[in-house]
Amino acid sequence: MSRLKTKVGNIEFINPFILASAPPARNAEMIARAFELGWAGAVTKTICLNYKDMIDVSPRLAGIKGGLLNIELISSVSPEKWVEDIKFLKQNYPSNIVIASISAEASNIEGWQKLAVMTQTAGADMLELNFSCPHGLPEMGMGNTCSDNPEIAAKITKFVKAVSKIPVWTKLSPNVNSIKRLAELCLNSGADGITAINTVKGFAGVDVKTGLPKLNINGYSAYGGLSGDIIKPIALKAVSEIASTLKCNVSATGGIKNHEDAVEFILLGASTVQLCAEVMFKGYEIIKELKHGLNNYLEEYNFNSVNEIRGKSLQYIKPHFDLDKSNCLKHEINPEICINCGKCYKACRDAGYQAISYNGDNLLIDKQKCSGCGLCSIICPANAIVINNNENICSQFLLKR
Ligand SMILES: Cc1cc2nc3c(=O)[nH]c(=O)nc-3n(C[C@H](O)[C@H](O)[C@H](O)COP(=O)(O)O)c2cc1C
Numbered sequence: 001m002s003r004l005k006t007k008v009g010n011i012e013f014i015n016p017f018i019l020a021s022a023p024p025a026r027n028a029e030m031i032a033r034a035f036e037l038g039w040a041g042a043v044t045k046t047i048c049l050n051y052k053d054m055i056d057v058s059p060r061l062a063g064i065k066g067g068l069l070n071i072e073l074i075s076s077v078s079p080e081k082w083v084e085d086i087k088f089l090k091q092n093y094p095s096n097i098v099i100a101s102i103s104a105e106a107s108n109i110e111g112w113q114k115l116a117v118m119t120q121t122a123g124a125d126m127l128e129l130n131f132s133c134p135h136g137l138p139e140m141g142m143g144n145t146c147s148d149n150p151e152i153a154a155k156i157t158k159f160v161k162a163v164s165k166i167p168v169w170t171k172l173s174p175n176v177n178s179i180k181r182l183a184e185l186c187l188n189s190g191a192d193g194i195t196a197i198n199t200v201k202g203f204a205g206v207d208v209k210t211g212l213p214k215l216n217i218n219g220y221s222a223y224g225g226l227s228g229d230i231i232k233p234i235a236l237k238a239v240s241e242i243a244s245t246l247k248c249n250v251s252a253t254g255g256i257k258n259h260e261d262a263v264e265f266i267l268l269g270a271s272t273v274q275l276c277a278e279v280m281f282k283g284y285e286i287i288k289e290l291k292h293g294l295n296n297y298l299e300e301y302n303f304n305s306v307n308e309i310r311g312k313s314l315q316y317i318k319p320h321f322d323l324d325k326s327n328c329l330k331h332e333i334n335p336e337i338c339i340n341c342g343k344c345y346k347a348c349r350d351a352g353y354q355a356i357s358y359n360g361d362n363l364l365i366d367k368q369k370c371s372g373c374g375l376c377s378i379i380c381p382a383n384a385i386v387i388n389n390n391e392n393i394c395s396q397f398l399l400k401r
Pocket of ligand 1: 020021022023045046068070072073074075101130133171197198199226227228229231253254255256274275276277278
């Protein structure tokens with residue numbers, strides 16, 4: 001398992017897997033149990049000075065297809081108690097990395113500095129500035145307010161850096177015009193790395209029988225933050241864009257549930273990965289699959305360390321304008337596998353190029369009419385439609401050390 005060791009700046013992680021700032025990192029007792037099972041680090045639930053204002057509603061979590069929507073606030077535990085918790089964790093788990101997530105009002109620079117000094121004096125290895133909680137906090141001038149105002153985010157970063165002896169990361173929101181620009185301003189102000197992304201703004205839905213919100217708090221609800229599988233493509237885009245253009249360390253969070261998701265994020269430039277929703281669903285034990293899966297992957301492809309695969313896939317992302325338009329890949333239906341359901345025919349007829357004919361027994365693709373859009377292969381329930389040539393292309397690019 002030594003190949004899982006990951007160095008980020010001067011900080012050594014025993015593996016790249018970290019608990020994100022969220023319910024699984026609510027206090028020292030919980031984080032300690034996660035460390036015992038093999039998690040390399042944990043970002044504390046976000047610590048603030050106005051913790052008494054963090055009064056949560058019930059319920060505050062809604063299950064949605066592919067994830068979770070939450071309207072939970074940040075930590076309602078006092079910074080003084082967190083100081084004790086961080087001390088306990090560092091005394092008992094010196095090889096594990098404790099990252100203090102902190103937040104204050106965007107205008108309260110002294111508050112940010114106070115929390116930074118308190119948590120670093122307690123022994124935190126790193127700081128993560130929460131610029132990104134999308135619900136509840138913006139109404140208090142906190143969280144997403146900072147991502148919404150990049151100049152303010154940059155100013156807070158600069159002043160926190162001025163009092164910090166440990167690395168300072170900023171956790172950014174996807175709910176902005178340009179996360180890359182936001183990251184750039186934070187880095188220019190001294191941030192040592194970027195955590196991307198926090199939850200994506202959303203609404204849990206409406207019960208059509210009553211007209212009431214699905215996440216129903218005495219008849220009312222509020223907009224919240226989406227997490228889990230459903231936000232992974234948004235996170236992949238943010239992480240790769242920041243890593244490739246700004247050449248900085250990125251901690252990825254958003255929709256990571258197994259080692260393959262983690263590998264994808266690392267190939268796209270992440271140095272570490274943070275998990276929340278999957279731990280909430282399955283418990284800390286998922287670390288076993290994450291560690292073994294990543295280790296086996298590196299072994300199979302003959303890599304000695306996580307760093308060797310970091311960012312390897314960034315070279316394959318180009319502006320749309322530069323993509324090859326000369327090669328129109330035609331689709332083929334494999335008659336051995338096709339179940340003649342006709343789904344591809346309908347899709348191509350009503351949303352494609354009318355290239356598939358169906359006589360009730362056989363489906364046929366007219367290669368003159370097919371424009372290679374890919375819709376039929378996506379909706380085929382039997383995986384009977386392949387994009388001609390695709391395998392040949394991919395075989396040239398198998399990951400090599
Ligand atoms: C219930 C809940 C509470 C959260 N609380 C915080 C928080 O206090 N601070 C923070 O920075 N992010 C918070 N998050 C966001 C997570 O840290 C994480 O960035 C996000 O859920 C995306 O990761 P995932 O898809 O693995 O869940 C919270 C998420 C959830 C679901």
